[in-house]
Amino acid sequence: xxxxxxxxxxxxxxxxxxxxxxxxxxxxxxxxxxxxxxxxxxxxxxxxxxxxxxxxxxxxxxxxxxxxxxxxxxxxxxxxxxxxxxxxxxxxxxxxxxxxxxxxxxxxxxxxxxxxxxxxxxxxxxxxxxxxxxxxxxxxxxxxxxxxxxxxxxxxxxxxxxxxxxxxxxxxxxxxxxxxxxxxxxxxxxxxxxxxxxxxxxxxxxxxxxxxxxxxxxxxxxxxxxxxxxxxxxxxxxxxxxxxxxxxxxxxxxxxxxxxxxxxxxxxxxxxxxxxxxxxxxxxxxxxxxxxxxxxxxxxxxxxxxxxxxxxxxxxxxxxxxxxxxxxxxxxxxxxxxxxxxxxxxxxxxxxxxxxxxxxxxxxxxxxxxxxxxxxxxxxxxxxxxxxxxxxxxxxxxxxxxxxxxxxxxxxxxxxxxxxxxxxxxxxxxxxxxxxxxxxxxxxxxxxxxx
Amino acid sequence: xxxxxxxxxxxxxxxxxxxxxxxxxxxxxxxxxxxxxxxxxxxxxxxxxxxxxxxxxxxxxxxxxxxxxxxxxxxxxxxxxxxxxxxxxxxxxxxxxxxxxxxxxxxxxxxxxxxxxxxxxxxxxxxxxxxxxxxxxxxxxxxxxxxxxxxxxxxxxxxxxxxxxxxxxxxxxxxxxxxxxxxxxxxxxxxxxxxxxxxxxxxxxxxxxxxxxxxxxxxxxxxxxxxxxxxxxxxxxxxxxxxxxxxxxxxxxxxxxxxxxxxxxxxxxxxxxxxxxxxxxxxxxxxxxxxxxxxxxxxxxxxxxxxxxxxxxxxxxxxxxxxxxxxxxxxxxxxxxxxxxxxxxxxxxxxxxxxxxxxxxxxxxxxxxxxxxxxxxxxxxxxxxxxxxxxxxxxxxxxxxxxxxxxxxxxxxxxxxxxxxxxxxxxxxxxxxxxxxxxxxxxxxxxxxxx
Numbered sequence: 094x095x096x097x098x099x100x101x102x103x104x105x106x107x108x109x110x111x112x113x114x115x116x117x118x119x120x121x122x123x124x125x126x127x128x129x130x131x132x133x134x135x136x137x138x139x140x141x142x143x144x145x146x147x148x149x150x151x152x153x154x155x156x157x158x159x160x161x162x163x164x165x166x167x168x169x170x171x172x173x174x175x176x177x178x179x180x181x182x183x184x185x186x187x188x189x190x191x192x193x194x195x196x197x198x199x200x201x202x203x204x205x206x207x208x209x210x211x212x213x214x215x216x217x218x219x220x221x222x223x224x225x226x227x228x229x230x231x232x233x234x235x236x237x238x239x240x241x242x243x244x245x246x247x248x249x250x251x252x253x254x255x256x257x258x259x260x261x262x263x264x265x266x267x268x269x270x271x272x273x274x275x276x277x278x279x280x281x282x283x284x285x286x287x288x289x290x291x292x293x294x295x296x297x298x299x300x301x302x303x304x305x306x307x308x309x310x311x312x313x314x315x316x317x318x319x320x321x322x323x324x325x326x327x328x329x330x331x332x333x334x335x336x337x338x339x340x341x342x343x344x345x346x347x348x349x350x351x352x353x354x355x356x357x358x359x360x361x362x363x364x365x366x367x368x369x370x371x372x373x374x375x376x377x378x379x380x381x382x383x384x385x386x387x388x389x390x391x392x393x394x395x396x397x398x399x400x401x402x403x404x405x406x407x408x409x410x411x412x413x414x415x416x417x418x419x420x421x422x423x424x425x426x427x428x429x430x431x432x433x434x435x436x437x438x439x440x441x442x443x444x445x446x447x448x449x450x451x452x453x454x455x456x457x458x459x460x461x462x463x464x465x466x467x468x469x470x471x472x473x474x475x476x477x478x479x480x481x482x483x484x485x486x487x488x489x490x491x492x493x494x495x496x497x498x499x500x501x502x503x504x505x506x507x508x509x510x511x512x513x514x515x516x517x518x519x520x521x522x523x524x525x526x527x528x529x530x531x532x533x534x535x536x537x538x539x540x541x542x543x544x
Numbered sequence: 545x546x547x548x549x550x551x552x553x554x555x556x557x558x559x560x561x562x563x564x565x566x567x568x569x570x571x572x573x574x575x576x577x578x579x580x581x582x583x584x585x586x587x588x589x590x591x592x593x594x595x596x597x598x599x600x601x602x603x604x605x606x607x608x609x610x611x612x613x614x615x616x617x618x619x620x621x622x623x624x625x626x627x628x629x630x631x632x633x634x635x636x637x638x639x640x641x642x643x644x645x646x647x648x649x650x651x652x653x654x655x656x657x658x659x660x661x662x663x664x665x666x667x668x669x670x671x672x673x674x675x676x677x678x679x680x681x682x683x684x685x686x687x688x689x690x691x692x693x694x695x696x697x698x699x700x701x702x703x704x705x706x707x708x709x710x711x712x713x714x715x716x717x718x719x720x721x722x723x724x725x726x727x728x729x730x731x732x733x734x735x736x737x738x739x740x741x742x743x744x745x746x747x748x749x750x751x752x753x754x755x756x757x758x759x760x761x762x763x764x765x766x767x768x769x770x771x772x773x774x775x776x777x778x779x780x781x782x783x784x785x786x787x788x789x790x791x792x793x794x795x796x797x798x799x800x801x802x803x804x805x806x807x808x809x810x811x812x813x814x815x816x817x818x819x820x821x822x823x824x825x826x827x828x829x830x831x832x833x834x835x836x837x838x839x840x841x842x843x844x845x846x847x848x849x850x851x852x853x854x855x856x857x858x859x860x861x862x863x864x865x866x867x868x869x870x871x872x873x874x875x876x877x878x879x880x881x882x883x884x885x886x887x888x889x890x891x892x893x894x895x896x897x898x899x900x901x902x903x904x905x906x907x908x909x910x911x912x913x914x915x916x917x918x919x920x921x922x923x924x925x926x927x928x929x930x931x932x933x934x935x936x937x938x939x940x941x942x943x944x945x946x947x948x949x950x951x952x953x954x955x956x957x958x959x960x961x962x963x964x965x966x967x968x969x970x971x972x973x974x975x976x977x978x979x980x981x982x983x984x985x986x987x988x989x990x991x992x993x994x995x
Binding site: 501510 | 586588589592597598600603847848849850852853870872873874875876877878879884886888913914915916917945946947948949950951952954955956958959961968969970971972973974975976977978980981982984
């Protein structure tokens with residue numbers, strides 16, 4: 094019988110897994126099912142489309158359904174929501190949303206790539222016409238259309254994570270007065286205190302009203318179903334646009350219909366071959382947990398980079414191959430106006446909780462030779478373990494030369510290098526690109542006095 | 545008796561070694577002897593001073609002799625040329641150039657940091673008033689002064705290495721018509737063919753007349769001792785300025801007076817503690833050879849980064865400590881007009897000669913997300929070994945995001961990562977900084993099909 098590989102979810106991991114499966118076994122039928130209208134896009138790009146840095150909406154999509162079918166030989170059905178897995182019969186129950194009809198599709202192998210879902214406030218008004226998540230491409234299109242047509246003047250962003258930062262810049266650069274309400278003291282909760290302080294300073298110096306310790310209580314609506322005021326513990330804020338950026342969590346509703354095992358962070362747990370706990374069912378992407386190879390713990394790290402690699406593994410194995418995904422380190426960056434911020438590895442808090450003897454060091458170096466035009470300061474907040482002398486994580490921030498230096502540290506962390514090892518790295522020194530003592534080396538030389 | 549540590553050579557390694565020695569043993573007398581007028585400067589910065597990118601000459605010097613004495617407790621004597629080591633009596637014979645008198649200085653420990661010397665043409669006219677090497681700070685000051693006062697219009701650069709590239713840009717940006725004569729087919733002999741082609745294209749598109757296969761035969765001088773024409777095998781070139789950039793070689797004349805062992809590349813060979821073959825004599829910096837940890841061979845890699853680390857080791861050990869320098873990988877970059885070029889590890893030619901089964905791959909990736917404004921192409925020419933599957937070296941070139949990506953590869957090479965390992969790296973993906981598939985990953989994914 095012809096192999097029939099079903100992939101559920103078409104945003105990031107899904108199309109990759111489907112394409113890989115078809116490439117590995119061209120004789121298999123590969124069907125991709127997506128509940129939304131679009132497939133194969135990068136959620137990370139949406140804030141730049143909303144902020145008009147990217148003007149052509151077609152740039153957001155890598156493959157249309159037609160293009161994926163032609164280029165990769167994968168059959169695609171959009172507006173098809175998979176509602177149930179019947180594992181005993183190896184089939185899925187699918188709702189065709191366009192026709193509101195229920196279909197059944199059998200599978201030989203199933204790949205779950207249902208991604209993440211945006212956290213909600215859980216209060217009335219969240220579905221008003223001027224309240225937007227920034228999660229799907231549909232969200233992005235709708236928000237940009239609203240901004241173009243309604244020309245909002247005052248926005249409230251609720252939630253100070255990565256998307257909140259990017260949306261603040263997108264709104265301010267479009268001359269929208271912006272207030273950012275955050276539950277905690279400082280935004281970007283996974284980062285170190287010094288980094289977070291720098292982020293607050295950057296937000297405020299660019300005109301964002303950052304309000305800490307603010308929990309939203311009520312959304313006041315007008316007759317036309319628009320939120321006109323956000324009432325929070327910190328006060329009331331008039332607005333004509335609300336952005337919700339409360340973070341994401343693994344979307345596992347479908348997986349739960351098959352009683353697939355979830356982990357402590359709510360995501361699907363897989364083995365190194367991306368097998369779930371249920372036979373013939375694989376999972377990949379933001380619906381999964383990830384083995385963090387720094388502390389060897391399962392964590393929730395929803396990143397497209399990890400999703401893509403898991404997707405290749407799931408796709409290859411579903412098609413009969415044998416590939417492995419052995420875990421990842423966290424590597425993430427965000428641009429907050431002129432400030433570049435990156436994190437690799439684990440945070441000092443995570444390191445503490447993992448039983449490491451945590452040492453931290455905050456150094457400031459130069460991105461280029463000090464007197465070379467355009468030089469900027471590079472900050473590194475490094476986290477090391479006093480016992481093993483290993484570097485466990487780092488925040489890097491500054492206006493230039495940040496992200497790729499974080500990658501240098503990421504490779505060091507992945508190789509379990511000690512601080513001493515890092516101080517012996519051969520890094521480039523050329524006036525326009527890097528100083529004699531690269532910030533990475535300055536960090537290692539300082540830190541090795543402490544570990 | 546009080547320890548007396550003598551350091552010979554004051555440019556890069558010398559001041560670092562002297563400062564380190566004094567810090568490790570504050571009771572020692574540390575004396576730094578330098579034949580030139582200046583100490584503690586970066587040769588790499590000189591082309592930028594000549595090109596007027598850096599305007600303040602004081603920026604070129606990290607420490608004046610006075611500042612080094614005050615800040616580090618190191619006694620400094622400039623215009624003192626050490627002419628002989630009398631190892632049996634642990635003393636050096638020194639010529640005080642200002643007074644043309646000979647002095648003797650005893651030592652408990654001696655550190656040789658005599659650096660490199662510029663290769664010469666070895667023909668008449670090389671010492672004419674308008675012929676310049678770009679090797680010492682004195683050279684840089686003299687060249688810049690000549691340019692300011694004489695306003696040369698046509699220059700000939702002889703030699704297409706790193707300094708030749710930087711000088712071409714420095715001259716062209718000061719509106720000087722520039723011809724670059726090079727003995728070989730293409731400039732930058734250590735790089736891969738595709739990289740070198742890109743360099744030639746960049747030179748030519750910026751108006752440099754690049755002349756390959758050109759050996760200089762004669763320098764025609766005017767009555768005022770100026771070279772007015774360079775006669776080469778490729779033709780005759782009128783000029784009013786000549787730059788010699790023929791490369792450097794280890795400066796070991798002094799070491800040879802003590803019969804210190806040299807290696808196959810003409811540099812001083814040391815052990816991991818920077819001991820030379822002679823008791824109580826250490827060496828550090830560009831006068832030394834370096835164990836290349838990629839192929840485990842001694843090579844000549846004159847780089848300030850390596851010199852600095854060797855200097856710390858030599859200084860610490862001369863002062864009674866115990867530090868090691870275990871070798872290096874080559875990591876070097878140059879800016880050629882808008883093109884950034886970097887090399888890490890060994891070349892395909894070196895890999896061949898070292899017995900590796902060489903596989904190469906040239907990929908083109910994006911520095912940022914493709915449609916993000918300011919994205920530029922990043923080229924990687926990677927060199928791997930088919931037996932061990934290790935990455936051995938890489939050239940990276942393009943207009944942006946080059947140098948630090950080469951550092952990422954350098955860290956991978958230092959950790960002896962295989963191509964497969966590199967394909968599993970967690971690198972950042974954020975539209976303004978890096979695409980989903982970083983060029984490093986594109987390279988690894990392509991290359992792993994071949995190894």
